[in-house]
Amino acid sequence: MTDPRSQSSYQVRFDWGVEGADAVASDADVIVIVDVLSFCTAVDVAVAGGGSVELAAVEGEPDAAGAPGSDGARIAAALADHSGTVIAGSLRNATAVAQWILAHQDATGNRLAIAIIAAGDRRDHGTRVAVEDLLGAGAVIDALAAIGLDACSPEAAVASAAFASLRRATRHLVTASASGRELAEHGFADDIRLAAQTDVSTTVPVLREFAFRA
Numbered sequence: 001m002t003d004p005r006s007q008s009s010y011q012v013r014f015d016w017g018v019e020g021a022d023a024v025a026s027d028a029d030v031i032v033i034v035d036v037l038s039f040c041t042a043v044d045v046a047v048a049g050g051g052s053v054e055l056a057a058v059e060g061e062p063d064a065a066g067a068p069g070s071d072g073a074r075i076a077a078a079l080a081d082h083s084g085t086v087i088a089g090s091l092r093n094a095t096a097v098a099q100w101i102l103a104h105q106d107a108t109g110n111r112l113a114i115a116i117i118a119a120g121d122r123r124d125h126g127t128r129v130a131v132e133d134l135l136g137a138g139a140v141i142d143a144l145a146a147i148g149l150d151a152c153s154p155e156a157a158v159a160s161a162a163f164a165s166l167r168r169a170t171r172h173l174v175t176a177s178a179s180g181r182e183l184a185e186h187g188f189a190d191d192i193r194l195a196a197q198t199d200v201s202t203t204v205p206v207l208r209e210f211a212f213r214a
Contacts, residue, residue: 008027011111028113095146
């Protein structure tokens with residue numbers, strides 16, 4: 001019997017953290033990791049500038065607020081040997097990611113299974129739902145639906161609806177979120193404003209040989 005938590009009857013799926021990736025991405029052709037504050041945003045900026053981001057260089061390092069290592073990097077490391085394509089997504093490149101996936105589907109001629117994995121924030125007893133990652137994941141799912149990839153699981157549909165209904169307030173919500181306020185207190189207000197920008201990047205960082213590259 002198929003595990004209902006796998007969302008396998010849907011083309012576009014959504015879940016949280018490494019555990020969520022285990023649940024919904026095992027048979028996915030494309031996995032989009034969303035860690036808005038700040039791993040995937042930093043990856044987008046670095047790759048857009050012509051660089052690459054090695055997983056070994058970021059996994060386990062403290063994040064900007066001095067917390068344990070980046071949740072997005074941890075998910076990427078867990079998926080490094082996955083047979084599907086792993087992408088770093090964010091608010092900044094949501095539409096570019098969706099367009100890349102559609103082009104990839106057209107090139108393969110097959111209906112792709114797509115898993116969107118929001119990083120959230122790790123706690124002692126699990127993963128906290130993070131406002132910024134819900135909005136970032138919703139932005140990617142909304143962009144996929146806009147180009148016709150709209151066979152969404154209920155979980156993905158809710159994330160998409162959250163972004164669509166709050167689109168005009170995204171910048172404020174990211175800045176005012178618990179994660180945003182924590183980073184601001186550590187002097188990273190400029191990074192938060194950068195992360196809260198929507199569809200300003202056409203870069204699609206893809207994980208190849210343990211590094212994100214264009």
